[in-house]
Amino acid sequence: DKDECLESADLCGDQIKCLNTPGGFRCLGVTDWDIASGFCGHGYFFNREMQECQACSLCHDGMVAFQCSLHSDTVCIQSSENHLSESWSTNTEALSLKSRQSPVHLGLNLPLKGKPQTDLVTSEDGRLVFRQHGLIWVDYNFAIRHDCRNFLQLSLRLNKEEEEEESCDLSGVRVEQPEGKYYQSSSVSGSAEVEPSHMLQIFMKSPNQFCNQSNDINFYPLQNPFSFFWLSHDTGAVAMSAHMASSVHYQTNYRPVFKVISISDPYMITLFYDGRAVRFTEQGVIKFVYHQALYAMGHTCICEGFTLLSYINRNGTNEELMQVYKSGVNYQDTSISASGAAMINGGDTISFQIHSPAQCSVRYFGDSSGISVFSLIWIPSAISAALSLSVSASALPTGAVRNKLLSFQSVLPVVEQNQIVLMTSGQFACKYVLFRQSGVASLAFNIKLIHSCDIVKVTLNRLQSNHAQPSVVARQIGGQMPVGSQWTSVGLSASFAVQNGTMAAISLDCVRGRINQIAHRHGTHLSILWISS
Numbered sequence: 226d227k228d229e230c231l232e233s234a235d236l237c238g239d240q241i242k243c244l245n246t247p248g249g250f251r252c253l254g255v256t257d258w259d260i261a262s263g264f265c266g267h268g269y270f271f272n273r274e275m276q277e278c279q280a281c282s283l284c285h286d287g288m289v290a291f292q293c294s295l296h297s298d299t300v301c302i303q304s305s306e307n308h309l310s311e312s313w314s315t316n317t318e319a320l321s322l323k324s325r326q327s328p329v330h331l332g333l334n335l336p337l338k339g340k341p342q343t344d345l346v347t348s349e350d351g352r353l354v355f356r357q358h359g360l361i362w363v364d365y366n367f368a369i370r371h372d373c374r375n376f377l378q379l380s381l382r383l384n385k386e387e388e389e390e391e392s393c394d395l396s397g398v399r400v401e402q403p404e405g406k407y408y409q410s411s412s413v414s415g416s417a418e419v420e421p422s423h424m425l426q427i428f429m430k431s432p433n434q435f436c437n438q439s440n441d442i443n444f445y446p447l448q449n450p451f452s453f454f455w456l457s458h459d460t461g462a463v464a465m466s467a468h469m470a471s472s473v474h475y476q477t478n479y480r481p482v483f484k485v486i487s488i489s490d491p492y493m494i495t496l497f498y499d500g501r502a503v504r505f506t507e508q509g510v511i512k513f514v515y516h517q518a519l520y521a522m523g524h525t526c527i528c529e530g531f532t533l534l535s536y537i538n539r540n541g542t543n544e545e546l547m548q549v550y551k552s553g554v555n556y557q558d559t560s561i562s563a564s565g566a567a568m569i570n571g572g573d574t575i576s577f578q579i580h581s582p583a584q585c586s587v588r589y590f591g592d593s594s595g596i597s598v599f600s601l602i603w604i605p606s607a608i609s610a611a612l613s614l615s616v617s618a619s620a621l622p623t624g625a626v627r628n629k630l631l632s633f634q635s636v637l638p639v640v641e642q643n644q645i646v647l648m649t650s651g652q653f654a655c656k657y658v659l660f661r662q663s664g665v666a667s668l669a670f671n672i673k674l675i676h677s678c679d680i681v682k683v684t685l686n687r688l689q690s691n692h693a694q695p696s697v698v699a700r701q702i703g704g705q706m707p708v709g710s711q712w713t714s715v716g717l718s719a720s721f722a723v724q725n726g727t728m729a730a731i732s733l734d735c736v737r738g739r740i741n742q743i744a745h746r747h748g749t750h751l752s753i754l755w756i757s758s
Contacts, residue, residue, distance in 0.1 A: 236266075249279035263295060270298055273694055294448060297696035309460050309608060310665040310756045312720045314452035314699070315339035317365075317427065317444070318351060329373070329442070332430040337451055345455055352384075352426040353453075355419045360464045360489070362512060362602055362667060363417075363453040364718040365427055366701045368410035368445035369400060373436035376401050376558045377429060380595055381415045384424040394428070394595025395466070396516050398560040408445050408680065408704035412718045414514040414564050416464045416600040418489050427451070448684075448700040454665045454720040456602070456756065463490040463603045465503070469517065469591025479579045479589050481517065483599055493603060502538065502576035503601065505569050510609040512667055512754045513601040514564040514718075515577055518590040526553035527709040529582035532748075533563045538574045546575075546613070548747040550673040552710045553585070560596075564669040564718055566611040566754035568640050575601075608757040610644040616672070617655055618745040626735045628684075630656040633731075633751060644755045648728070657688065657728040664758040666723045670731055671716040673748030678738030679705060683717050683731065690726030698729070714748065723755070 229236055229250040230243035237243040237252035244251040249272070255264060265271050265278035270293050272279045281293030293299040318336040336351020346353045355361075363381050371377055380397035395415030403409060419425075436442070456462045467483040482500045495504050505511070517533070530553040535546040551561040561579065569575075577599075581587045591597040614633040622629040632655040633647060644664075648657045660666065668685060681703040686695040699719035706713050723729075731751065733740070743749060 246275075246277050249277050251277035265295070268293075270294060271296055294697065308758055309457050310454055310758055311343065311345055312452065312454040312665045312722050313341050313343070313346070314449040314719065314721060316449060317451060329429065329431045329436040330434045332428055335427040335429055337427070349424075352424045355423045355425070356421050357455075358420055359458060360456040360462050360602060361417055361419050361425075361453055362414070362720065363395070363425065364412060364414045364451070364667075364720060366410070366412045366447055366450045366699065366717060366719070368408045368447060368702045368704070369443065370406060370408050370445070370704070371400070371442045372402065372406065373431050373442065374402055374433045375431065377431050377436070378596065379411075379413055380428045381413055382426050382428040383417055383419070384426070396514065396598040396600055397596045398516055398562060399518050399558050399596070401554050401557045401559040404708045405705070406441065408702060410701055410703050410715060411560070412562065412564070412701070412716050413516065414600065414718055415598065416466065416512075416602045418464050418487070445702055447702070448697050449719070450699070452699065452720040454667055454756070456604070460608055460756070461605050463488070463493045465489070465494045465601045465603075467599045468593055468595070469589065469597040469599070471591045472589040475586035475588050477581045477583065477585060477587065479587065481515075481577055481589070481591070481597075481599070486593070494601070497574055502574040503599070504574045505571060505603060507571045508569065509606050510566065510568050510604045510611045510754060511575070511601055512566045512604070513575065513599070514562065515599045516560055516562045516597060517579065518558065518560050518596045520558050520588045520590070521554050521581065521585060522556045523585040524555060525582040526585035526587070527555050527707070528711060529553060529585070530710060530712060531561050532580045533561050534578045534580065535563050535565065536576050536578070537567060537569060538576065539570065540572070547750040547752070549671050549716070549750075550712055550714045550744070550748045552707045552713050553582075562716070564716075565613070565750070565752035566667065566669065567613065567752070568606065568611045568642070604756060610642040610755045611640075612642075612645040612647070612658065612753045614647060614751040616743065616745050616749040616751075620655070621743045621745060622733060623740050623742070626733055626740045628732050628734045631731045631733055632656055645753055653728065657730045658753060660723040660727045660729075660755060661725060662755070662757065663724045665720060665756045666729070667720040667754040668729070668751070669716070669718045670751045671714060671749065672733070673712055673714045673744035674740060675712055675742040676706060676735060676738060676740050678735040678740070680736040681715055681740075682734035682736065683715050684734065685717060685719055686730045686732055687721065688728040688730070689724065695730070712744070712748075729753075
């Protein structure tokens with residue numbers, strides 16, 4: 226054990242006494258504000274139980290599942306040549322374009338931090354370079370404040386060769402120019418089949434050169450905004466991606482038409498005859514995301530917003546899977562997205578529909594650039610499971626909400642499976658989801674609400690059976706309510722490693738304001754995919 230207090234005389238500052246401890250150090254009299262601002266320094270985290278800074282663990286005999294953060298140690302899992310699935314998460318480099326010229330209209334790479342300790346991928350210049358064949362699912366949560374004209378576009382870009390000309394966008398979302406200076410949040414997700422030397426990066430661009438002279442483009446510092454899981458081909462999983470056909474005319478209700486980009490096994494996944502639904506040949510579990518770019522005009526667009534509905538058709542009967550709400554825009558571009566997981570049977574289809582209010586004219590865009598994309602991974606049910614939950618109406622937090630756990634209930638019809646269950650008794654009842662087998666989990670959460678908060682924080686918490694306090698897996702925020710909008714929404718997507726006994730929960734935090742209402746019937750939904758390791 227080294228003595229950090231002797232190595233750095235000013236480690237705790239001039240006014241605070243430093244006390245050396247086994248594997249770390251303690252600063253007597255340190256405040257919560259100091260801890261939240263990274264007081265412990267690089268390579269250390271603050272252990273709340275011991276009330277001291279401790280050195281982050283190094284995964285000498287395994288791989289990193291979660292990077293060390295301000296309040297939690299590195300999470301290591303044992304590496305194995307026969308793993309069916311793996312996951313990894315990290316932060317992105319802090320990017321602020323203030324006081325410098327940047328060619329945003331030409332595109333910028335948002336570098337990833339951290340070095341994956343695995344033979345699956347490596348990190349080079351802020352990009353992930355894959356070293357093994359397989360299928361991947363990627364999630365990136367972001368919250369941005371900008372004053373660029375038109376919109377900003379963030380994409381997941383896969384370079385199949387070292388030359389940039391060989392790159393393609395897996396998926397992307399557009400963030401409109403806001404009426405005021407507040408944070409807007411979104412998530413971009415996608416799937417792909419990868420080979421050794423394929424490179425993945427996060428890419429941002431704007432169609433307007435005015436964005437280069439902007440003095441206010443700022444990303445909110447989120448916890449582990451980037452995550453992905455990888456599946457071996459030995460799982461028998463199938464990946465599909467399709468882009469949308471552009472609508473010729475302005476319209477209100479819209480059913481997208483899919484145009485296939487790639488399918489790793491065309492026998493398992495096919496398009497319905499009219500191109501408006503995707504059909505599955507065999508029983509399994511699916512993880513999907515649908516991003517749709519649109520341009521809207523009309524004052525009712527802002528007031529009532531847009532609703533994206535997803536359906537599973539079983540034996541000729543449509544079952545609503547989920548609804549996602551998006552605040553409206555007027556004479557602007559934006560995107561609406563839906564992501565989730567579901568168990569399906571052979572012959573089932575999945576389809577989507579977007580509703581917009583009367584007297585709101587909407588143009589829906591789609592091309593091969595990756596801006597309006599449907600991505601999907603089908604996984605055999607022998608090694609996977611899915612759980613769908615809605616927020617419970619009986620215990621909705623309102624008022625000055627500070628770090629309150631949300632309560633959930635099962636969505637009917639309940640599908641029997643043992644790998645993931647909602648706790649129904651004890652202190653964690655209806656709040657925590659329990660994993661009964663080791664593997665990888667992929668979560669998608671969306672909440673529709675009315676609030677007066679400066680910032681709304683949505684946090685994914687993980688509790689290990691041998692830990693007293695939960696740790697933060699990922700976090701997303703929402704800014705102030707858009708002017709003129711009745712509702713707003715916040716979404717969070719993340720992948721993470723789980724063990725037998727791992728529990729997960731969603732918490733809500735309102736900074737300077739009130740939570741007035743949460744939509745519990747439609748618009749607030751949690752779906753979880755589990756895959757065996």
